[in-house]
Amino acid sequence: MNMYKYLLALVLGLSMVGCSDLEENALSELEPDERVVDLQTVQTTIAGAYANLTARAFLSRGLGLPLMLRSDMVAIGNPTTAAERIEHDQFTVSATNPLILNPSNPERSFWPRLYQMVRGANETLREVAVLEEQSPGVSEEIAGRARFIRAYAYYHLVRLFGDIPYLDEKISTAEASVAPRTPVETVYENIIADFEYAKEWLPDSRANRALPGKAAASAFLASVYLTRGEYQLAYNEATDIINKAGTYNLALEPDYRNIFHAENTNFSLEPIFVIDFVATNIDDESRDYLAAFTGFYGQATYYPSGGWSVLVPAQKVYDTWEDGDYRKDVCFDDEALDNSGNLIPFTAFSSLDGRNANRPHISKYTAMAGSLPQANTSGRDSESNYQLMRYAEVLLIAAEAAAELGNTAEADQWINMIRERARNGDGTGAPSAVPANISGATVDDVLEERRLELAFEHKRWYDIVRRKMGNEVFGPNGFEAELGTRNFDPSRDYLLPIPPLEITNNPNLTQNSGY
Structure with a gap:
């Protein structure tokens, strides 16, 4: 995966306007059958597609900010932060929100970045078709990687925007520029087909989990089925992974903290698919920003320069999390060292800098940034691995599907495996009594376990959307009620706006309701 960061410069050299311009200048102005295509060419193209995962426009900043802020777990701390972020926190998003598409800096926006993944995958598949004619039998695994990343990008796009233009390797430049919005159902059919192909042709496991194997394709298939409410299919897919854990080289990591430790996570069997940052400030487009956004000014617990709060x-997220649950200790900083070595409680974080919120901060990203000197710039030059899919989530997918199907004993079993790990802490002391085992798990119980186990890992907003929980979680009893009114409108806010520039460029595009 490390090579992908250096290929990001190649990706950024491509046209970055949006889906209407996707097919132009994809790697050259020539189609694959008009130029030399060999195995190295194809490997470079697919590496360029995956390089988008480490871009600041994706989860480390551009898309990561909305997914965090639109959940009920995270709110704005520093009130002087950019308005484009506050809009997502308050559900006042304008159609021209630059995190979605900034015409002046499209490479820093997530709509074009997700379509860059699609374009790289499509270009790979076109090249693979040429390569297969020259060297039959060498292309299926590469095609599997291409179809995996295409499905992964579309899985984000369809959940964020609903109907979207679906472009595959057969779409020409002219067709792409006027492509209409494809119905959600059709998009999902294509996502499922891509993940199924990837599951067939990718290897059982990989030492480097920044590349997908069969388990990654299968796990995302299970997630797709869960999102669609196809619980038997989700159950079948997730339990197949559980039954093949040995084949796929998967297991729960004994120490929850190691999953988010920059070095130790590389030796864990829990990660299934990750983003691998490589501790270099080669360019600002491929830095890890979540450490800075979740850290706070003036603290030196991990590195001298702190973060941005x-x-x-919300305080209630911390207060309602049971003490004794090891995951709470891993997820939060409720005190910090200043640069003089003084221990500061969270109630006085603003004494370090007035922009800091006096609330416990997220430590999953600050603590795991790594110990190399390069990580000392607010953690942005880190060795972090973002967990895009891990074995615990597979267990929770299986548990939720089982609860929906009435198999409560199985749901209990998989939840309790995760809770036992939380009780055992780092394994050096007596187990905690918290969280206690569950019996008779309901769907709500599983959703609550997901909220805690997968806290701050970009999952909660998608859970709120698929379960249509917005009115409940952003209402007067929600975690963020103490921070003021959230302007959540269920007729509008489950989807984001289609960028107006795309609608201007493509007469066949329409806008989502409410924008």
């Missing part, structure tokens, strides 16, 4: 949990 932007993504901060």
